Amino acid sequence: MPRLLATQSHVVHGYVGNKAATFPLQCLGWDVDCCNSVQFSNHTGYGMERVFGNITNQNDLDALLNGVFANFATDYDALLSGYLPNKESVNCMGQHYSKFKEKNKKLLWLMDPVMGDEGQLYVNEDVIPEYQKLTFSSNGLVDIITPNQYELEILYGKKISSKEELKQSLEELHKTVPVIVVTSCSSELFDDKGHIYCVASIKGEAPLVYRIPYIDTYFTGVGDLFSALLLDRIIKLYQDETATLKFADQIDDIINVLQRVLKMTKYYSKENIKSKMGSVIGMKDMELRIVESRDLYHTV
Template identity: 30%
Template sequence: MSENAAGTVIVISSHVVRGSVGNRAAVFALETLGHQVWALPTIVLPWHPGHGRSTRLTFTESDFEAAIDDLIRAPWIGEVKAVLSGYFGNAAQARSVARLVTALRERKPDLLYVCDPVMGDLGGLYVPQTTAEAIRDYLIPLASLATPNRYELAWLVGAPLEDNTAIMDAALSLGPSRMLVTSAVPMMAGGTGNLYLSGRHALLAEHRLIDKPPNGLGDLLAALFLSRLLSGMEDEKALQLATASVYEVLARAVKRGSDELTLASDSSSLASPMAMVQMRRLMHPAQRRKG
């Protein structure tokens, strides 16, 4: 296997000093699974704002834009096989990343672009509406795969999503050819899981719900699923492994009483998870419509 067989990935999200959210989760997961990673922070902050006061260190829009231009012109840019975006500091950054993805696609039409539209949760949007709109209007149309949680998907399509049939219809209408919807509606009591929809698949990967989870699970899942796809794994196996890793990492962090994921101690759960995940095939919306 050559040094870069797993593929170079550009990750673009927040950087925290302490903790495992945003780029800290994605970089660790991708490097552990053998990828070369280029990491561009969108903001730098001491820790996830959920822990209390956390001062945002920011870049000007023009500096961020200039750094994107440097990346586009980099002599090594031909190495890049995938881009993963997550948390953005403002709407202009989302537009700059759309420019990056478009420029890379001109040279490499099969570039994988994974858009994790980090914008909100059960309580509603936690980024400014202009940022959420820029993700929806500039990035989602470019995504090979989007990984919203159920509430983000509901905002993106402008409709409440109370069951998995509604989630699948919404995922199909949004546009990307592959959708991984997190915090889907569980079929198992006391469960949660991920719903994956592509032209060929409608799958639900379920496991037990754990109280008081640390942050960063969505960031970790998107990176792990991307890694498995890049390595050429079949979608169903990629979903099962990525879901099992996230669940196992979460369970181990909570067992330790940690308020953050403890990825350095749990790297074996990223590479070879042992946790069981309940995989179910759902009726694909296209099949339902055929009657």
């Protein structure tokens, strides 16, 4: 059974970070070792007045990562990193993961540079240079990154206002990172209000664009589920060259899985169950394949 180490958040109530990634990965046959960067009562976006709990401080995070790498180093097939709240925690994860990856080049590291969304930063500002260092480090230890557009702009250091600029940013980041999946781009970039656009890019190949119907609700943890599924798919792709679903289809598949999860989540939400009025999504709307894709040069 493959095993991965995932360093990201833990919430007592709800599903984000490790709580969102673990069960799906277990269902896909993974042993999941969770290192929790924080332990909070709930996600900050749940509309609660307060979030309770603690950030794992640098000493504790360092001790945990030291411990698992000392005891189980030979067990890992992949590394996953997600939400880390401050400079010290990103730096600590980065040092441990880099050191381990340096010695185990075949192992895959998916780094989700979680920093914010839609123009809003939700980590300390001093996290930015840490993620830039990990992304642009010349030894290219990170295999896959999964920023949303805002995070891509932060890493690139410039706002992205056109498809041309998007291509340029990908080219720049591909100098050190082989696989980049921009999980969502603003609707303005593609001039299309009712859709979300995901752009998946392998170094040296034309980036692929996926047009995803927008579901008018705020979801949390969905980026974390995306990264977890992507890690699983990419490893299987690398390990099995005869795999029938290639990269483009794998991304398409992930997006379709997410659509179904989000529609089910909306269907079973308290609001939907309570009010049987308005735009209630019915099970009949949960058709399977709904994503349209092209490449960025022959765009949608």
